[in-house]
Amino acid sequence: MTAAMIGVLALLVLAWVVTSDLLARANITGPLFFTVAGFLIGSHDWKHLTVQVDAPSVHLVAEVTLALLLFADAARVDFSRLRQDIYLPGRLLGIGLPFSVVLGSLLAAWLFDDFTWAVAGFVGATLAPTDAALSAQVINDRRIPMRLRRALNVESGLNDGIVTPVVTFTLAVAAGQLGSGEREGFLGDGGALLELAVGLVVGLVIGLGSAKLLVFGFRRRWTSTEARGLGTLAAALGSFAVALTFSGNGFIAAFVAGLAFRAGLGGALPDTDGTDGTDDTDGTDAADDVVELPELLGEILAFVVWFLFGAALVPIAVDNVDVPLLAYAVLSLTVVRIVPVAVSLIGKGLDGRTVLFLGWFGPRGLASVVFALLAIEELGTTGPVQPAIAAVALTVLMSVVLHGVSAGPLGGWYVRHEQAHDDSGPGPRSRRPAHRQLGRRLRP
Secondary structure: OOHHHHHHHHHHHHHHHHHHHHHHHOOOOHHHHHHHHHHHHHOOOOHHHOOOOOOHHHHHHHHHHHHHHHHHHHHOOOHHHHHHHOHHHHHHHHHHHHHHHHHHHHHHHHHOOOOOHHHHHHHHHHOOOOOHHHHHHHHHOOOOOHHHHHHHHHHHHHHHHHHHHHHHHHHHHHHHHHOOOOOOOOOOOOOHHHHHHHHHHHHHHHHHHHHHHHHHHHHOOOOOHHHHHHHHHHHHHHHHHHHHHOOOOHHHHHHHHHHHHHHHHOOOOOOOOOOOOOOOOOOOOHHHHOOHHHHHHHHHHHHHHHHHHHHHHHHHHHHHOOHHHHHHHHHHHOHHHHHHHHHHOOOOOOOHHHHHHHHHOOOOOHHHHHHHHHHHHHHOOOOOHHHHHHHHHHHHHHHHHHHHHHHHHHHHHHHHHHHHOOOOOOOOOOOOOOOOOEOOEOOO
């Protein structure tokens, strides 16, 4: 990535910040803004501004971004609070997510004749995770019942970490089937199983260890309140980098480290106002405060990834678009998402309007983009890999546009219908204060 490209990206971030509220009123999200900018600026031969999809810097930025957001998402999950409304996100993750992976994989195998089962499985798993950033207006709309917003937010925060082992496994098998990777097999040296195991161990050790060190330092007055966010950032980046150093899966390490960090921290740190680390009047606590720095950095880098997506992956989708590709993208955003959601929520007393609402707001986003870049790094862009990348890119592109533009209007539609049918909705509307927000996430 050249100095000219960094300068353009910095100016684009500034332009988005200045006009962010204006763009939001026009239902233009940050991902849509940077995707369009990337396609217009970075996908053309403008010498210093051209983005190469196989450039190491592109992959590094994308991978670090996902690792930071995986850590932040996991570290924000307060399971003691989540137990109050566990059935919605629990069913979406435990039933809906696996069903979506299987359905998306079968659809890919049916529509694309040259896909091996591993490539089809990769496409299905890559497009299963959702991204709340593309429907932030819904997540932030206090008129919508809190438990629905929490369900969508928790689902999007955890499903990318949960699906990562499946993506890793399918990539490993696809590399062997296509003869394009260095893996000898699933159990071989450097294979997917070893990567997952190393990532799990590294994540547990660094996540739990860093939390205990922060608590230890605070109790002895060694650590300042202002510095603890840097410690959290070091834990997030360290878990990812150390796992890669030992041939482990950095994403699994970051995700597990976030979970372990939250568990190790508990309520042991004092809040920024000097209280005991439990809830403040605004609904936040110290565990949320210390995650703000890695989350903020991850969200800034996410804008860069969306620019790279528009510059490097959208042209692949445009160049390869045909009827099967378009059909897969449409079905992935509708049937492959809505049917698993509906099945997972059977027997929970939710009306059809609410089920459709939850089913539609499953946008595909950052995780899918990073997984596509990983596939290019592992498998190249020849043979069935190119249509697989094109399928992922086109689905994400359509999601960026459709979910971003529809979030505000459909959120308003749902609220109006709920107000008109008070007795037929999913339950009493939550009157609890909204959780503190940093960018796109609610705290579960």
